[in-house]
Amino acid sequence: MPRKADVKNKTMKSPETMISLVWRRFRRHPGAMFGAVILTILVISVLLAGLSPHDPEISDIKNRFQPPSWTYLFGTDGLGRDVLVRVLYGGRVSLTVGFLVVGISLSIGVPIGSAAGYFGGWVDNFLSKVIDATLSLPALMFMILLAAILREIDLPILKSDSKITIAVVLGVLSWPTVARLVRAVFFTFREMEYVTAAKALGASDLRIIIREILPNGLGPIIVESTLGVGYAIMEESTLSFLGFGIMPPTPSWGNLLDNAQEHLAEYPWLAIFPGLMIFLTIISINFIGDGVRDALDPYKILTQIDE
């Protein structure tokens, strides 16, 4: 369909789209805006990590364990490496993994949840059992096991210490949550009259799933996704902290914390800064998620249309 810009001679104010309405409400939510600002700063800093004069991996023993100063804003670690630049590079890992995991869990979870919720019956029975089975796996144990196996097997594509592997492992464990959510959405919306009306116009099931129901269910899915990034970052940090995720010398927030353990009393900055980054990232993501959820709340929207 042509975009609004193609329509000439518009004399009326153009009608409000869902997106602009949602954005307007999001902007008014103080927590959400705070979260958005913090996250934006974090992402930009992480992307600009290469501007630092310090190298994240090359050792510089004579400068080890320096406290924070003007040269080393976050201090240095046991091998004399600048903590700030390592934290920023670590941020790349964590954020990349975070978004990849959500991408994977959406790619698996949305189709499966849609099918289960839309068709019901034996399709739902079967898929629900798959979902429940996956959910019942003890996550941490499974991740450790999988990471350990991949390290032994050494597959060409899935290196045990690569971001992709971690993301795949985490994604495979987190898709069921998304699927459950999408399934619930579909159970609700498939009874809507516009679905029947669409069928009466000859729409196929696939068209109804994609064009009629999914756009309506985006709200909860988006919120779950923003939260999912947070969870994934936590899980990656946990994995790396336990020694099963990203391996040194590549920094990740998790393995930075791991290395900081032994020196917690003498050189606390080694743990404070990575910890702070994790905290800030997850809090800002959660605030954004809150904001999106409130902005998409249909009851509030329907009563506020005239504002």
Added chain:
Amino acid sequence: MTEHSDQFLLEIRGLKTYFYTDDGVVKAVDGVDFNVNRGEILGLVGESGCGKSVTALSIMQLIRKPGKIVEGKISFDSVNLRELPLEDIQEIRGNRISMIFQQPQTSLNPVITVGDQLAEVFEIHADLNDEEMWEKSVELLRTVGIADPEQKALAYPHEMSGGQAQRVMIAMGLAMSPELLIADEPTTALDVTIQAQILDLMRDLRNELGTAVILITHDLGVIAEMADWVAVMYAGQIVEQAGVVPLFDNPFHPYTRGLINSIPVLGETKHRLADIDGVVPNLVDLPKGCNFAPRCKAREKYGLSICEEINPDLDEIMPNHTVRCWLYQDTEDHKAPLKP
């Protein structure tokens, strides 16, 4: 309905649609026969719960669990719709048979613009590019009487009034110039002045496109205004069928009479509005014999016992006028008290 020399457009024979619920089997449609000719408006009238909507959904093959079309032939242009595979049904829906629903605001997807929803009909059934679909959609909106259609096409359903939304539904229903339009209470959710406009629109479009219409309503006024033929439904069955004028001039079935008598007449003074005693039977637990018997004053008046024993069949007691009632039919043990 009159026997035309060419085929009926739609022929329903012995349609039975039941719902298998935890409380029992709901016989929503229990043996319905009627025909629709090309270009004709058939009014399907009855109270809430009499099975009119379920009949419509059955024709469109839109009945889902726990409902099931148990029996019957649904013949559209000589093809039995019940025997067609899903793709063929989807090909017919929206294209040769369209259905529009009662609540226009809920029949439209709230997060998609009106123009896009209209274009979907073309996406499904026609082979046009974006430009052509846009133009056709705008043209269609203009035809159904929406002012400033280019602008309105970019609007969302919640930005339109009920009347406008219903016009959009009609536009979507008629986009592919179907041979049959099923309108399920199209004006019930609208106020009376808008109702008149919508009915006029439907009649004009029918005249222009030659579309046959099954108009489902509980409003006899709408029937009188629009329909060529009328079928009156009660508790899942048709109890009377006739041309619109003969039906109003000469209603035979006590239920039809009750319905017509309960309409207040302008200028006439009454102390009490007439109504029909009793309530519609529970479709899970239908009475033995005629479904209307418990409420029927005529049965009492003529002291008929057969009504509570055997359900009468539809009988053509005058040319093109059928009634399902023991007042007009004989059996060996029963003499009809009112044969015309």
